[in-house]
Amino acid sequence: MKASKGWWLLVIVSIGVMSPFVAPYLTFDPGNSRVSMTPSSLQFPLLVAHIGTACVALISGFFQFLESIRIKAPKLHRNLGRVYVGSVFLSGGIALVYLFYVDNFSKAISFLVLAMIWIYTCWKGYRTALKKRFAEHRKWMIRSFAVTLVAVSARLLVPFLLLAYAALHRFSLPGGRMMMVEEVLNVNIWVGLLVNFIVVEWKILKPKKDSLTE
Numbered sequence: 001m002k003a004s005k006g007w008w009l010l011v012i013v014s015i016g017v018m019s020p021f022v023a024p025y026l027t028f029d030p031g032n033s034r035v036s037m038t039p040s041s042l043q044f045p046l047l048v049a050h051i052g053t054a055c056v057a058l059i060s061g062f063f064q065f066l067e068s069i070r071i072k073a074p075k076l077h078r079n080l081g082r083v084y085v086g087s088v089f090l091s092g093g094i095a096l097v098y099l100f101y102v103d104n105f106s107k108a109i110s111f112l113v114l115a116m117i118w119i120y121t122c123w124k125g126y127r128t129a130l131k132k133r134f135a136e137h138r139k140w141m142i143r144s145f146a147v148t149l150v151a152v153s154a155r156l157l158v159p160f161l162l163l164a165y166a167a168l169h170r171f172s173l174p175g176g177r178m179m180m181v182e183e184v185l186n187v188n189i190w191v192g193l194l195v196n197f198i199v200v201e202w203k204i205l206k207p208k209k210d211s212l213t214e
């Protein structure tokens with residue numbers, strides 16, 4: 001199984017960034033949750049189910065971009081593809097229900113838009129594969145996986161956004177540290193979504209010069 005350096009870098013960075021966020025939920029103890037929980041509600045089970053299925057999407061998604069699997073083992077590619085699509089629909093669907101527990105409106109809307117784009121791009125990727133329109137299938141699945149990776153890029157961006165916040169307030173932090181973190185967590189999903197969108201549409205899926213002049 002041959003993988004490029006870029007692929008390995010993305011896998012290592014994604015696992016490195018996501019592990020500390022996922023780990024507290026592997027204990028299945030609401031007391032270890034990083035976000036505040038409504039006691040005796042469905043909130044914690046929903047969050048654990050979202051995280052579990054999202055991890056399956058992230059891991060299965062990585063394997064779909066290995067040429068060796070796609071070309072030499074198309075059946076495995078199809079089966080892993082079904083796992084990816086199923087886990088995105090489940091995880092995105094659960095996130096839509098979980099939103100009713102998110103108090104902060106800005107944060108809830110950013111997750112709502114993210115979940116809808118996640119489900120839509122994955123649905124397009126799935127439909128184009130069923131219709132055997134493989135060039136379009138490739139594009140939609142790259143878009144879908146870029147949305148999956150917003151979970152990683154949005155978290156990676158947090159230190160830079162904290163720095164931007166502090167710099168824009170001339171390092172005086174008027175509302176204190178808590179306010180700074182809250183404000184950053186209200187915008188990091190949008191910035192992550194935009195950065196991933198730009199990388200995918202302008203770098204990876206950019207039409208080749210020849211096809212523009214044809």
Ligand code: HEM
Pocket residue numbers: 018021022033034035050051054055057058092095098099102111112114115116118147148149150151
């Ligand atoms: C791309 C679509 C996704 C959407 C719409 C989404 C939505 C959400 C929502 C609404 C929360 C709760 C946040 C809160 O209550 O403050 C959450 C938390 C979480 N999600 Fe996702 N998520 C997505 C992708 C992923 C992926 C791919 C992973 C990878 C494993 C993931 C892992 C997590 C983790 C670990 C948490 C807990 C965060 C914490 O404790 O701070 N999510 N997600």
